[in-house]
Amino acid sequence: MDKTTASLAEAVSGIGDGATVMIAGFGGSGAPIELIHALIDKGPKGLTIINNNAGNGHVGIASLIEHGMVDKIICSFPRSSDPVAFNEAYLAGKLQLEVVPQGTLAERIRAAGAGIPAFYTATSYGTDLAKGKPVAEFDGKSYVQERWLKADFALVKGELGDTYGNLTYRMAARNFNPIMAMAADVTIAQVSRIVQPGDIEPENVITPGIFVDHVVEVAEPKQEEVLIREGASYP
Amino acid sequence: MDKTTASLAEAVSGIGDGATVMIAGFGGSGAPIELIHALIDKGPKGLTIINNNAGNGHVGIASLIEHGMVDKIICSFPRSSDPVAFNEAYLAGKLQLEVVPQGTLAERIRAAGAGIPAFYTATSYGTDLAKGKPVAEFDGKSYVQERWLKADFALVKGELGDTYGNLTYRMAARNFNPIMAMAADVTIAQVSRIVQPGDIEPENVITPGIFVDHVVEVAEPKQEEVLIREGASYP
Amino acid sequence: MTLSLDSIKLTNAQIAWRAAQDIEDGAYVNLGIGFPEMVAKYQPAGREAIFHTENGVLGFGKAPAEGDEDWDLINAGKKAITLNPGASFFHHADSFAMVRGGHLDVAILGAFQIAQNGDLANWSTGGANSIPAVGGAMDLVQSAKRVAVVTDHVTKKGEPKLVDRCTMPLTGVGCVTRVYSSLAVVDIADGHFILREKLPAISFDDLQSVTGGELTVDGSVADLIVPEQ
């Protein structure tokens, strides 16, 4: 068993039109920018993107939007320092938006990975974001029912990855990566370094390989935040 | 802020009659045996114990039962290599038993820690253990509604613990420890070594200190499995 | 009211200072993006609070010097941070388990409107062209043990932000426990604004006139005295 893939292009080759794609990261931290750009090169249309945000500047998810590849975004916070790509598409009616409270978004993703089709949360009770959702009372308090959130693919960014798909993350770049890796049919990880099984201590594995399908090495990944500050655009 | 406590007796001093106490561990692995024995020394009655098992031999939870301190056990598997303590009390009608599928038990505990009062699972659907529980259908499949499981206290066993309560665990001794630490009002951790904040790498913290109230050092903890094989009894 | 509020009101730094005085040693605290983040600067000496950020860090410290940023180490506002000893990293679901499981002692947020029943509106103006963006606010307000707001007492147009009933889209219901405003400290309990402290320079009646719900008094009202910041 060897889950490594030689190229970014090969890693994303299975993602076709209409796919639902989770993209991990929080802002630029933990964003698998090289995988996103490989996806732009491939060019599938009609994607649903699940991310905490909705792109920034003219790289990564913002560039996916600019290339007309995205039909819908599910996120908690579609604002950014340079939100022009999202704003233009959204205000022109070309992009559907589902705004989900950040904790509910994380929990819905985790629920998908854990086989929980629905759960109750106090979050959003009594607000516009709970409209149309079932409400139930437990121990005298009201809660909103939320559904799991699954995807066809997850793009994640690890620090180390072994050939079995075990992953570690770098500092706060962990964020949505481990839970998105659990929630997609196919999880594709870019890592700064591919190592052999056993090189990551069993205690230090954050995402066990069972959740990962493909591992591709990007030895010196770009940091999205730096690209945006440089005014970069892709391609 | 310093969460360390000088003695085991002090660590368990708040546990009174009728308390619900989660005790981590799976068999002897990860079982906080010294904390349990300190609890026996204190001697509260009418406890509800939540553990995967229901005691083995004449130490730990088995000894809690033999001392008549336990009214109810919530567990997945009350069988063991030497189940005499549980069996006698249970068959004599002195001990209530709630059997919960192991994954549902873990998820109910995690739900308590995560603020989720109820969730749905496929586990136990159509079985005797689902009797009386609400059932709902999602995407054409039937699921059972399960409730969170909280406790007044959790007794956990870590490897390293810093003064902020950050914990690591030793190998498979992790098991129920991290989730029980999240699910109790007061979490009491015995650790093999107390260290200073920063001594545990931020990437390697398994239970962040926010979930832990008291940390007590037991430098060379006994392994329950070894005690049982030796035929030990407590006190 | 003959008084110019602008001449007496606290600065944001002073409001943040006042809020910081209520954070006990060992508290786990989440500060909202922007103004609430200032609260971290004013921790009283001898007390250690541990700061949580939604994106998976507990125990972060000050911003790094310019040029020293590591963009994998940021807070919920996407600003670069540093770590204090004893910090930890965790994933987003675990991070919100801390929030939603009620493990945070205090969440401090900004507000558009706070109602006397504790309802909070701070995420959307409800305007037709506004793009909705909620982040973690709805999670924080429903679950932290104490939910405090730091805010100007009135809007830029002079309208009350403490209101009888929120007219803007809600962030949470019955969630706010205390308001630190530019004029007063107000608790919310049992559907009432309970005035705890007010600037000495403003009368109760003048304060009431810029407050959209009835201010009640339970015991004494202390002077709100804050050092220059």
Add this chain to the structure above:
Amino acid sequence: MTLSLDSIKLTNAQIAWRAAQDIEDGAYVNLGIGFPEMVAKYQPAGREAIFHTENGVLGFGKAPAEGDEDWDLINAGKKAITLNPGASFFHHADSFAMVRGGHLDVAILGAFQIAQNGDLANWSTGGANSIPAVGGAMDLVQSAKRVAVVTDHVTKKGEPKLVDRCTMPLTGVGCVTRVYSSLAVVDIADGHFILREKLPAISFDDLQSVTGGELTVDGSVADLIVPEQ
């Protein structure tokens, strides 16, 4: 039936061998306590399966030599294990997220009864004095991609274990996908037992006579041939 089943039936080791042949390279596998654990011994050369245990280990290996046990490193049966390279530890909720989230390729369990609709009874005999103990069985059977049973074809009293309908308390409904018995390999699909392989020494009719539900044939039935173990 003139045939003595005992004289022809497979040993447990042989049943385990047969089950192991269906585990593909790279499969994530959970083996039930006891007899199912034997399947790990018979992995075909050149294939790597990764074994999961409910108590939070992925990638464990053989039992250690006696005296080398570390009782913090055990499997769900509370037996000491070792680790293979690439192993990982995780807590119980994450462990069952793997199970319940459908990430395991195969779960192999023992059985009291398997019904032709896929229902499984393997946790309780339902006797009045029996102490209920379920462990992780109900989680495993409802969620693994394939749920296989290894079992004697009949009980010690000679009664069928493959039945029309389970009479003992259920572990899961409609969950079993394949049965490796001491006489045959039987798939379960659309409410039917589909005979895939049988020992050459037993006729279809004799096999049917010790099977509690109707055996159907879809295509050909292969000979169940297993080396001595």
